[in-house]
Amino acid sequence: MIVRTLAECEKNERFIESETGTWDSTRMLLKGDNMGFSFHITTIYANTETHIHYQNHLESVYCMSGNGEIKDLATGKIYPIEAGTLYVLDKHDEHLLRGGSEDMKMACVFNPPLTGKEVHDADGVYPLEAEAIDG
Template sequence: MIVRTLREIAGTERDVNWGNGQSRRFLLEADGMGFAFTETLILAGTDIFIQYRNHLEACYCVEGEGEIQREGGDTHPIAPGTLYALNDHDPHYLRAWTDMRLISVFNPPIKGNERHNLSGDETSSY
């Protein structure tokens, strides 16, 4: 059985500052669950282009507001109670109007050392 608290993760290698917020990584590949589970804080004013080429991700918003926009496509508001799933390695823009807190699941699981690429290149390192 694995039991972890946010308090235990805070300030450790599982608490990753990615430039526009924090990624708290509760479950990683090494935990052997077949998926990763994170809580991510996205800071107000964030406007970032992301694509996960190696992972599928589902996010559930528990706090804050913003939007997600598929590259060259539709835009959807994000607010508490909204889930979005990047089921086709979708390149997308993520924008936070207020601080947002998302609960995310990655498949296959992330290792834990991945970082978003904030240099303006086309993809993150996921």
């Protein structure tokens, strides 16, 4: 059994801040935990924009609080995000994630699981394998 709290994970190497200053992510469950997926609590900061294109991962995201929007770059369609909204990047969808007037707190699941230290590259991609954080 694995038991962790968000508070303890925010105080160790599982807490990652983006180099762009647009988000942070607490990686609560990682590849090294051998569950076949990873689970993260991510904050998208208010009034920011992040280009993301997960070419190597599928992701589902549930907004727990805050507001913003996601723009599908293939179609140009913009979807509002608020508490209670789920979006799923089931086709490696390239998108812009925009924080609204409040920070968005998101629960995220990745498949395949992240190893822990991933950050977006210049194209918004996470590498398939990055340096691992020990369980």
